[in-house]
Amino acid sequence: MRFASLGSGSKGNCLVAEADGCRVLLDCGLSPRETGRRLARLGLAPADLHGILVTHEHDDHVGHAYPFAAQHGLPVYLTHGTRRAQQEAGKDAAGVELRMIEGREPFAVGALRIEPFTVPHDAREPVQFVLGDGARRLGVLTDLGAPTAHVEAMLSGCDALVLETNHELELLWGGDYPRWLKERIAGPFGHLDNGAAERLLGALDRSRLQHVVAAHLSQQNNRAELARAALARALGCAADWVGVATQDTGFDWRALA
Numbered sequence: 622m623r624f625a626s627l628g629s630g631s632k633g634n635c636l637v638a639e640a641d642g643c644r645v646l647l648d649c650g651l652s653p654r655e656t657g658r659r660l661a662r663l664g665l666a667p668a669d670l671h672g673i674l675v676t677h678e679h680d681d682h683v684g685h686a687y688p689f690a691a692q693h694g695l696p697v698y699l700t701h702g703t704r705r706a707q708q709e710a711g712k713d714a715a716g717v718e719l720r721m722i723e724g725r726e727p728f729a730v731g732a733l734r735i736e737p738f739t740v741p742h743d744a745r746e747p748v749q750f751v752l753g754d755g756a757r758r759l760g761v762l763t764d765l766g767a768p769t770a771h772v773e774a775m776l777s778g779c780d781a782l783v784l785e786t787n788h789e790l791e792l793l794w795g796g797d798y799p800r801w802l803k804e805r806i807a808g809p810f811g812h813l814d815n816g817a818a819e820r821l822l823g824a825l826d827r828s829r830l831q832h833v834v835a836a837h838l839s840q841q842n843n844r845a846e847l848a849r850a851a852l853a854r855a856l857g858c859a860a861d862w863v864g865v866a867t868q869d870t871g872f873d874w875r876a877l878a
Contacts, residue, residue: 622639622754622877623639623877624781625637625873625874626872627663628651628659628870629783629836629838630681630837630840631681631837632681632868633651633652634681634763635648635649635871636648638733638759640732642732643730643732643733644671645674645730645735646695647752648682649673649684649686649689650682650684652685668693670695672695672697672730673686676703676750676764677744677745678707678710678745679764687717691715696719696720697719698728698730699719699720699721702745702746703745703747706746722748723737724737724739725738735751735752736752736775737749738775739771741769742765743766744764747764749761749762749772749775758779759779760781760782761782762782762783764785764812765812766810766813767809767810768821773825778826779825779830780831780877781833781877782825783866784822785835785836786838786843786848787811787813787814787842788806788839789814789842789843789844790807790816796842812839815843815848816851818852819852819854822855830856831878833856834863834865834866834875835866845867848865849861
C-alpha cells in the first residue's frame, strides 16, 4: 500500500491512495487540468483511478470533484449531507455516478477498505477517512475543529497519519484576518492548531506508525518548521522525520511496509 498528496491547503486538497492496483482520490479541490498534471507527476493517469472520496462540501475539498469525475467516468463517494449542501449551492452532478455513504459504515473500493468517521467541522455532514488493505491502515484527518474520543479511536493503531496542523495560535490571533474569521478557525468546528494536533497525536496508539505528515497548513498562519516541531514533540523524534504536505507539491509516494 502507498499514498501521496497532490496538494494540501486552502487553495485545494487532493490525496491518492493505492493498494493492489486499486487507486482512489481523497478529495478533489484542484482543477481537472491541474489534478491530471499532478497525477502525471506521480506516474498516474486519470484512467488509473477507481473513484473519488469526498470529506465535505467546502470548495478546497470538493470544488472540482464533479467535473473531474464526469470527464473520466469515476464514481464519487459522499455523505447525504454533503450531497444536499452541494445541491443547495447549485453544483451540477449531471453525468456523475454518486454513491452515498454513511459516516460510520465501512465500505470497499476494490482492494481498499474505506472507514469513514464523523468529525466536528463547520460543514453539513463532514467525514474523514481511514484507508487500508487488510494489513495496513492510513488515517487522513485534514479538517477538524476539536478532537473527540471517536476520532482518537479511529486513528489509533494506524501505520501512517496525514494530520491537520492548520495554524499556530499566536500567528492566527496576531494576524490580519477579521476577528470573526479568527474565531471560526480557532473554534470547535474550525481547524486544528499545532498544539491541538500535538495533543491529539500524543493521545493515540502510535506503536505502528511508519509515516506522519503534517497537512492543511495555513500559508498565512503557520510555518512548516512549527508544525513539524509540534508533531515531533508528540512522537519523541527529530523534527525532520515528520513530513509536510505543501500546497504546491503535496508530497511524493510513501509506502507502507
